[in-house]
Structures are given as C-alpha cells and as structure tokens.
Amino acid sequence: MxxxxxxxxxxxxxxxxxxxxxxxxxxxxxxxxxxxxxxxxxxxxxxxxxxxxxxxxxxxxxxxxxxxxxxxxxxxxxxxxxxxxxxxxxxxxxxxxxxxxxxxEIFNKKKKDIEKETQEIESNIISQYEKQNEETENELSIAITKFDEMAKEKEKHRKFWHQEVDTIFNKLGSLLNAMKENHLAVLKSHQSKVKNRIPDMTQRVQQNKEIIKSKNVSAVTNYESKLGEYRNMPADIDVKMPSLKTKTVQGSELSLELEEYKATLQQISLSGLADDVYKSPIRKLLDKVSVIATIPTEVNPLFHVACVGVDEAWVSGEDKTIRRVDIHGSVRDTATTTCIWPNGITVTRQGELVYSDGRNRTVNIVRHGRTETLITAPRDWKPDRLCCTKSGEILVSMGTTDDNQNKIVRYQGHTVKQE
Missing domain, CATH: 3.30.160.60 (Classic Zinc Finger)
Incomplete structure (x- = not known):
C-alpha cells in the first residue's frame, strides 16, 4: 500500500x-x-x-x-x-x-507472497511453537519433580542397608543421575529446538513487514522464503520415565530395582552364633547379566582388568605395559613394569595401581608415576592374583615355585594378618 x-x-x-x-x-x-x-x-x-x-x-x-x-x-x-x-x-x-x-509486476507478485507468508507465520506457526514450548516446559517440570522424588525415595531406604553395601546406593545414585541427565537433555534439546525458532520467526515477521512497506525492489525480489523451514516443526518426543521400585520386609529383606539394575539385601539366621552376628546382610547377584558397555582395549590377549571408578579401568596382557583406558578405549595413562608381564593387577581405595611380579616375588604399587615394592613374598613362594579390600587390606594369592601348594595371604601394609 x-x-x-x-x-x-x-x-x-x-x-x-x-x-x-x-x-x-x-x-x-x-x-x-x-x-x-x-x-x-x-x-x-x-x-x-x-x-x-x-x-x-x-x-x-x-x-x-x-x-x-x-x-x-x-x-x-x-x-x-x-x-x-x-x-x-x-x-x-x-x-x-x-x-x-x-x-x-515481479515486485507486486513477490510482495503478495511475502504478505501471505508473514500472515501464516504470525497468526499460526508462532502460536504452535509457543504451545509446544509450554508443553515441553511442563514435561520438564514434571520430570524434575519425579526424579527428585525418586532421589528422596532412594535416600529414605538407604538407612535400611548395612554400611558394607553402600556401593549399591552409590551405583544406584550414579545411574539415577545419568538417567536424569539423559532424560532432561532430551527434553531440553527438544525445547531448545522449538524455543530458539520463536525469536527468529518474530524477527522474520518484523523484517517482512518492513519489506512490505518498503519501495525497494531489490529487497523484495531478493527475498528468500523460510516458510518451508518454519512449517517443519520438530517432531514430538516420547521419552519414557524410569521407575524406582522398592520392596521392604522389615527385618528380613530389602530390594531395589531401577530399570535393569537390581539389588537385594537379606538377613539370615545362623544358629549357635552370638547375637551381635546373628544376622548377616548378603546381596543377591543379578539373575540376568546385562552388558553396560563394551570397551575396546587393543590388548590381545587380555589377561587382567581392574576398574577405576565407573568410567575407566587398568588392563594388562602379555607385555610389560599396564594401560589405563576410558570407556571409549582411549589410553589415559600407562605404567611399565619390570616383569615379563604382571601376574595380577588391582586398584587401592585411593586409586593407586598395584601389580604382582611372580618372577621377582614382589607386589608393587605405582605412586605418582614411580613404582615401589609393597610386599615381598616368602622364599619359594610367588604372588599371583590380587584384590584390595574396602578396609584397605590386600589379598594376595600365592603358589609355590613347584606349584604343589597354594594359599591366600591377607596383608595390612607389609604385615601378614591372615593366611
């Protein structure tokens, strides 16, 4: 006009x-x-x-x-x-x-097309995006509330578990946080796709209105439509909320289930024992094993694995090098031993690498990149497999040089506590 x-x-x-x-x-x-x-x-x-x-x-x-x-x-x-x-x-x-x-004629025709497009964006498409953004915002609010409720439920049941099985709840909390992060990430990603287009479309409408008022032929004839892009609204998402299932039989059993993760505590009577050890908590193994991750190590043959946290592990094979790899298989650190290859490896509660050297009869620890001898096995005995306990002790499987005898020795530092 x-x-x-x-x-x-x-x-x-x-x-x-x-x-x-x-x-x-x-x-x-x-x-x-x-x-x-x-x-x-x-x-x-x-x-x-x-x-x-x-x-x-x-x-x-x-x-x-x-x-x-x-x-x-x-x-x-x-x-x-x-x-x-x-x-x-x-x-x-x-x-x-x-x-x-x-x-x-080109100017008038293109101008009518711009007017039609602007009207559709302003009167129809923006409102659809705003509605979907509001719905996603509600889903986010519900999801956060649900996850917070499950986290509170987890803490409520934590007091029924013995300190020896705290690792169960640590694992459960880690899984719950990971699920929450992934779940919210999906919703926020969808919201971002929807929400971020609204200012762009609003700006587009304003620009189009200025073009419509303009008498500049180039502004009209060079106009490139984005209507097809705006009409292609991001598809609705359907993410399933996980559920935390709990079952408590006071004094006898507690079970927790979060998707594929299951844990059960039972208390059993042992006749003839003192009252303070009359009931002992035990954890059931999973009836069905599930693969959480497959880590490529490029170590072949692969002899030993020792986990470091939840995302890394030390691995060793038929060479002198022990490698710390992440969940993607990337090598994060290495330790070179003095033996042909380690007989066993483990990790202390402080995250330090421990390995056994059967030929030299030693158990060694790697601290700050330097290797120290932690334990020397008795004469005619060679250390093999290892395990660090939660109390900080080290269990060492040993065999004689002629392989006629075997034993497990529990060490507290350099001191033998039990054989």
Missing part, C-alpha cells in the same frame, strides 16, 4: 539516516532526509543522479535497483533468459532480443 500525505503526518516521519525531523526528500532514491543528511546522502551515492525536493513536493514511486553495467541507470525490467535485472541500455545492448518481465 502506498503512503499518503496524511499517513506520513500521523506517523511523524523522521530522517531515514538519523532521528532528526525530515525536511527533504530524494525522489530518485525514495528516502526522507534532514538538512544535515542531504549532502551525506548525495556524497555516499554520488555515482547516481538525485532529485532532492522539499518533503511536501515528494513523488512516491518504486526504487528500482542500480544497473551494475551502466552508471546512473535503473533496472526497470528483468531479463527472463539471463535471470538478471536490466536497464534500457541493457535491453538495447547485450540483452537485445531477449524476453523481459516488468520489474513492477
């Missing part, structure tokens, strides 16, 4: 290049100018001709693009064969004989 003198007055037109009141108008470029900006405008576009008149004597018309070949010429037509804007000199010159289309 073309502006009228009354509409110009109602909106208080200012200079197109600053905030000062307009006093002049360039009929060629179709821009409003204050007195200070007249010379700036002419100097900036000095290759073009200008028609500066008082604002009340302005002539509203389309602003056709400048010809890139012929200075001071405007392109009022579009060459269909070459798909480029052309001026009168172009038509008489390099584009002579080609078919043309009136630039005004």
């Amino acid at each position: 073309m502006a009228t003198p009354s509409s110009w007055a109602q909106h208080g037109i200012t200079c197109d290049f600053c905030d000062n009141p307009n006093q002049k108008f360039c009929n060629i470029c179709q821009v409003s100018l204050c007195l200070d900006c007249v010379s700036k405008h002419v100097e900036k576009f000095k290759s073009l001709s200008h028609d500066i008149v008082p604002f009340i004597k302005r002539k509203i018309k389309l602003v056709f693009p400048d010809c890139e070949i012929h200075p001071n010429e405007r392109c009022e037509a579009h060459c269909k064969k070459c798909d480029v804007p052309v001026c009168l000199k172009c038509i008489l010159g390099p584009h002579n004989g080609h078919k043309y289309e009136d630039m005004s």
